[in-house]
Amino acid sequence: MLKLEDIKKDAQVKGIVDGQIVRIVTVEPIGDHALTVYYKDHQGQFAERMLFRSDELNLELATAGRPWSFDAPGVEFKLGLEAYRISQAALFDPMMAVNMANVDPLPHQISAVYEAMLPKQPLRFVLADDPGAGKTIMAGLLISELLLRADARRIMVVSPGSLTEQWQDELLEKFGLQFEIFSKEKQEQCATGNFFAETDRLICRLDQLSRSEELQEKLQHTDWDLIIVDEAHKLSANYFGTKVNKTKRFQLGELLGSICRHYLLMTATPHNGKEEDFQVWMSLLDSDRFYGKFREGAHKVDISDMMRRMVKEELLTFDGTPLFPERRAYTANYELSPLEASLYEQVTTYVREEMNRADKLDNKKKTTVGFALTQLQRRLASSPEAIYQSLKRRRNRLNDKLDEMKLLARGEKAKQKGVAETLGTYTVTKQLDLPDNWDELDEDLSAEEYELYAEQVADQATAAETILELEAEILSLKALESQALELVQSGNDKKWEQLSSLLQDSPEMRNRDGSRRKLIIFTEHKDTLNYLRQRVGDLLGQPQAVRVIHGGTNRDDRRKIQTEFRSDPTVLVLIATDAAGEGVNLQNANLMVNYDLPWNPNRLEQRFGRIHRIGQKEVCHLWNIVANETREGAVFQKLFDKLEIEKAALGGKVFDILGEAFDNVSLKDLLIDAIRYGEDPVVRARMDQVIEGALDQNHLKEIMRRNALVESHMGLDALFAIKDEMEKAEARRLQPFFIRAFFQEAFAALGGELRPRELGRFEINHVPGVIRERDRSIGESRTPVLSRYERICFEKQQIRPSGKAMAELIHPVHPLMHATMDLVLQAHRTKLKQGAVLVDPADEGDEPRIIMMLEHTVRETAEQSEPRKSVASRRLQFVSINPAGQASYAGWAPHLDLQPISEADRLLVGDILNSSWLTQPLEPLALQLALQKLVPEHFAEVKTRRERQADKTLTAVHERLVKEINYWQDRYLKLSDDVKAGKQPRMQPENARRRVDELTARLQHRTAELTALKSVVSSTPVVIGCALVIPHGLLAKRKGEQLFSPDAQSRAYIEQRAMQAVTLAEQALGHQVMDVSADKCGWDITARPPLNADGSLPPDRHIEVKGRSKGQTTITVTRNEILYALNQADKFILAIVLIDGENTEGPYYVRRPFTKEPDFGVASINYDLADLLCKSVSAVETV
16 A cells, blocks of 8 residues: 555556556645646656545555565566567567568568668658569568568558469468458458458459549548559559640559558569659659659659669679579571461461451451451461461351341341441450550450450451451351361471470580470460470370460469479479469579560560579570561561670660560561561561661660669679678577577466477467467457467478478467467566566676666657657667666677576675665666667667658759749749730639649648658657676675686686687688677677689678686586577687687687577576587688
8 A cells, every 4th residue: 555645756656557567757736635646657658647545555666665676586577578579579680571581582682671661751662673583572571571560550462463363372471471352242241341441451453443433432541551562664644745644543553642651663664765754653652742744954853762773684692693694595497388388378368458457447346356367367376276276266256246147137137337346245254445555455454364355356356347248258267277277287387396396406405414404385375385285295205294374274273383393303394375474483494485476575574584583593595486487577587686686785684675675666566567568678678677776775775774763783892781781680580599489488388388399390289268368359460369280380491391281480470479478578567667686697707787678769740640650760778787887788688698596596685686876766877878879879860861861852842843833933924914915825824823822832731741750759768677687706706606717807808819819810711800799799700701713702700709718617608699609500600719828729610519599598508618629620621
């Protein structure tokens, strides 16, 4: 019981907030029977409450008049402190997501996420790295980090329909993130009527949203923390005169940007060659910064803070070698046989005549018939089987159409304009609008839709508008069909013979031991695909060695076929259509044949990207099979010849910009012109000129220069910086050792049992009810805690060993870990405020010290944000304070190197507990020390970063809007003069003046918004927990034990001599040496070897130095040192140096000195010095 009168400033009181000890800031008495207390809770938040006499029974002083009692049980104190540390995982492990993900990120991916994107608050960014650079992995890392940092909860990914399932698979398999794919069915069945509001993690199809105003209206009533748009170049808009022509997709992009805090656009082709269109597109991220029409000379923009682009050829691995191997392309020519040449001429003549007839139709019919005829021409080039089957299907369908027309005519119901309908009356699975640009058709529709659509339209659309015309066309088709059948039955196929000779005679097709390499063959048509499966299987004599994927292959089968092609050595050839090739990663093969050539240059680029991806180690070879005597073949031949010339001058980069090179010229139109007018020398000369222009070296260099405006280059210095950061993060990473040790201890304390199974994997037969109940009350994910787990693990390598059941990876945001941590914190949080006495077994000195965990927060100002997002940055730090009041940095987890004091030993240090330096208020002392370094450094870092971001944006916005205001001001004056002169201008002066006012208000509003972004305030640091640390040496002295240990001065001398000896040994090996002992990063010296002979970087050496006086028999290694060593594996070396006065022996190097982590309660281990020396080698032997 505590009387109201006894509640004073700085008192620590229990009972004001349930389960917490709070510190009283001030009190205000209200009469004799009540008072208002103002207090700070355990998180440093201010609050107030009125207390009455009736509350006195529940109140008590937490520490009997002293700020800290240091009477909490040490085991529970350590467990509670570790639970708090892991709950703030991202503050201790800056790359936590990397260690949780089932991927090994590369330098450019690390720099994109941790340097370019995460520091930006809020994030409005374009990630424009080349195809195959792993943008999905970067997005997954970003999502994971934002979730870990509690900076995002509601996340949406918007992608083309053909990629939604791939996104869902990759986020689950690589990051353990469960996302739902939006569908109309889910929307119709949801309880609230708005599925977007109900679901926190969602993947949506781009065109499903852009084409539905109803869905956009529902979206408008939701808000999101992060929205990612894949293939974001599709959100295009362009200028038509002075007016912006916004596509439906662009309007969707504007809507998405308005309902989210972080907005990420991902595309490999952000710039279409027109600066004004590019700037309109960039306005999706910042409509003020890119306001109004781009005016040459007036509007130059620096977008380096909003966009990052890295080119494939410049990406590096961690050893400094190029990430992507060389690409080589060859043209394999073949000549048509007389039968093939005759069929080619006859079908081409038919296509040309029908196209000429289609020119007289209205636009929509003309487009559809044109599409159908080009499909027929492409099948002619594909294979005899494909053209025969297409002609047969087309004749049958047109026969049906003829019967229908005759029936209508007989019933006198036919109306002339309604006779020849095209797309719409046919059995198409979905009613689809053809885009203006046919090249985009196969990109806009899903794989299955495109192939089905192409097949149906090619077989049905006709330019015939009367019964007579249709009958004439069917007669032509019958003749062509019989000619095609004759060719098929003759077995005469020169194109197949060319592929057959490639398969049998090309040395690249085989490994050195003569075994076949894996090969991918791309075709455009299902008929050809089935034909090739038969012929390739027969040629190899192993039909089971061939697999096929096409648009109709379902998701599970596609995944199974990919796995077989990757892992089964007997599966040698994969034949795929274009649509099926989307999103398929097959870098285990390095050979590819384009049996059919795509008419869209982007497709050529994408096909090569299937094998030229991260993980590809071999030179990639591509063969394009071309019949150069055909009209379209001649166009391709010219294209490939020119490409080869430019590749010699510009390197492999030409493959990455092929699509952009043809931006202003349609390759499809060139091919159609070749088919229709190819015999005309004037047309042929013009086509040659167009190809020369598209692939002109200056034009290609201009595209590269344009891309380079925002290109990031990663040299060796940047690579070293990333490696250093990663290695420091790697040494102190929480996953797996810290997480496993804590979870085992905490789970057992809550009544659970972990049963070891295979190496690194465990079984949980029963999860205690208290954990499941806690998950039900706090669970944020849709995945509940299960009652049992067949397998769990803590290392990502153990998730799915071959032939074993899949295990759940336990990490800080896993529901089971989350609920366990929450229960531990609830039980032990108050003990952190009581404090505990711990012993340092590795400290042989006699000076006690205090260790405090401080938390410092930098907040946004109140008007700037909602409460949940008001924290701009947080930092946790352990500080050590000696009796003289001097503070020093205590490392990342000093409590784990300490052990609880026994009751008997506690009696020996009673005088220390009552000493004057402990009875004074310790928090003000800790805060005073924090204000010298931690607080100003943290605040300055956040403020500088915010100011840099806001100032750059403000300058750009100001420049753009002021120019627009001046432009409209001038227009207003000129229009006013015109009116006064009696003219009637098209725009009224009042409209121009209104525009000036609107822009001025807009500039003022945005200036205020960006000024507020810079306004951050520092909170007062909060002490989370505190422990009194008693050195083992002091306890031993008080017990009267004899210790063979040097005094503090001698110890410092031994350590200094040991460091010198190791430094000299490393320098003698030619290594660059850096002393990192003050950083407390887990080792003392970083030694960097010189470059290898091939120019690659060898890994750094991380050396922990242990100096020992001659005659000592043990080396004490702390728990943290062991875990840091295990985290680094082969990079870590233990160096032992023996000191005998002026003489030194060693250094003796031990690689992998520790094999397993100690149990949670073990603070340090004494290793036998003689045993370690037996395993040691000299410095030279470690190279």
